[in-house]
Amino acid sequence: MRGQDVRLEGMGVTYPNGFTAVQPTDLEIRAGEFFSILGPSGCGKTTILRTVSGFVEPTAGRVLIGGADQRGIGPNGRPTALIFQNLALFPLMPVWENVAFGLEARGWSKRRRRARAEELLALVALGDQGGKLPSELSGGQRQRVAIARALAVEPAVLLLDEPLSALDLKLRQHMRAELRAIQQKTGVTFLYITHDQGEALTMSDRIAVMNAGVVEQVGTGDEIYSDPTSAFVASFVGEVNALPGRIAGLDGPFARIETAAGQLLGRNPRGLPMGAPAILFVRPEQMGFGPLANAFRARLERRDLEGPYISYGFRTETGQALVVQQVNAGGPPAAITEAQVGFAPEAAVILPEGAMARTGPEMAAP
Ligand SMILES: Nc1ncnc2c1ncn2[C@@H]1O[C@H](COP(=O)(O)OP(=O)(O)OP(=O)(O)O)[C@@H](O)[C@H]1O
Ligand SMILES: [Mg+2]
Incomplete structure (x- = not known):
């Protein structure tokens, strides 16, 4: 054959x-x-x-x-x-x-x-x-x-x-x-x-x-x-945090996007211009704790044990849901109620506003 x-x-x-x-x-x-x-x-x-x-x-x-x-x-x-x-x-x-x-x-x-x-x-x-x-x-x-x-x-x-x-x-x-x-x-x-x-x-x-x-x-x-190239692909394939907003600054391969949760820096592979309506996408496993370039204070709402990793559901003061996924290092669960969560600019991609895949009642929820 x-x-x-x-x-x-x-x-x-x-x-x-x-x-x-x-x-x-x-x-x-x-x-x-x-x-x-x-x-x-x-x-x-x-x-x-x-x-x-x-x-x-x-x-x-x-x-x-x-x-x-x-x-x-x-x-x-x-x-x-x-x-x-x-x-x-x-x-x-x-x-x-x-x-x-x-x-x-x-x-x-x-x-x-x-x-x-x-x-x-x-x-x-x-x-x-x-x-x-x-x-x-x-x-x-x-x-x-x-x-x-x-x-x-x-x-x-x-x-x-x-x-x-x-x-x-x-x-x-x-x-x-x-x-x-x-x-x-x-x-x-x-x-x-x-x-x-x-x-x-x-x-x-x-x-x-x-x-x-x-x-x-x-x-x-x-x-x-x-490297998804559209909002649909980013939201259909895999879990993702989505933060909608408008392009507020350009810096080489990166852009700054003004969102309800503040200004965030991410990759701009499609070369979106100033003012363009856009969505920043970042995967839960790319999120971390501590003072990262893009950081939020957020309240823990949920902790889901998935076996090899743990999925944390956070919400910022501005109401943005964020999922943070961490490798399960074992031991008893850490007593977190509030934390600084964030991501590096290289880990996030900013794409044109567009139709999203339906992933449940809330865009960023798992
Ligand atoms: N013979 C037909 N006449 C008119 N519309 C049709 C016909 N066959 C399919 N469609 C429509 O075309 C669209 C695509 O259908 P298709 O069967 O290719 O979808 P699909 O991606 O395979 O979906 P699924 O995952 O549910 O199998 C659907 O909106 C369907 O209702
Ligand atoms: Mg079919």
Whole structure:
């Protein structure tokens, strides 16, 4: 099996009812890459996947796979295979026949199909399970059967639409590592769709973060997490403290922002000008105690023990909620009621005012 690249060129989808689910988008997914599209429900993820698989024709631009324009080519003519959330295994067929199902139509003999199925089952660590019925497997094992079945037809691109969402948390986390391992063993291009940032961050070579039909940022997990370029990306991926205000001073790569909690200094990667409405973002684990460059007096409202770290919920005199995360050093909890909390300018990023991801009743609350 050999992965192929997928290119969207000005690709957009407006459904027949007039609703534009995907704005014209340029996107390149490299051959052999584990690429995730991450975004909230309804942002257009499945629609993009459908245009790649051939179930939906773009209404603008085009889709190329391995450099070939896919216009007019139906799902069966494309070098893709699709895995849905509900797997639809055949309940009365043994596992190996489920895996080899697509090969019968290709005229493969039963012996060849069985051999191929065993090969694929070994690949997904189900080597000795071929004779069982799907009902005799666990949820995670069934998921792996579905993956083996999709790989049987030797796709260049495997399309996965939230394939883990029906599994419980433990199994989901286990399957992340399995999926990644299968992808690396096969070299097939994986286009993975999820609204779960943890999944996207742990498995992907690169991630596209989408909101309301628009790809807002493409990058590695580290880039997306540490250097978000929009308010939406900063607030959707990971926990974050958000302080809205206006640019009140410029200093090289840094800017000063006037917020309700005072003037704060942070990075200004987008080069926002004086007076621009903006939001300063800083991660809880970048916050610390003591006289830092940007510091607040704040009252402790909550202490959440998360195991390896502790999450403190503070509130400043001006009413700003701030979450501070510290590594759990062990020992009894410190008796804090009030503290000076803050962050270094390098740890904060100032971005244009814009739509935020909904993270609960309060923007900065975990
Ligand atoms: N056939 C259709 N006709 C009209 N609108 C549609 C159609 N299919 C989807 N939509 C709308 O397009 C938008 C994007 O849908 P899509 O299924 O791509 O979202 P998604 O990001 O996959 O969401 P989820 O995470 O809930 O699966 C949604 O607002 C949806 O209601
Ligand atoms: Mg979807």
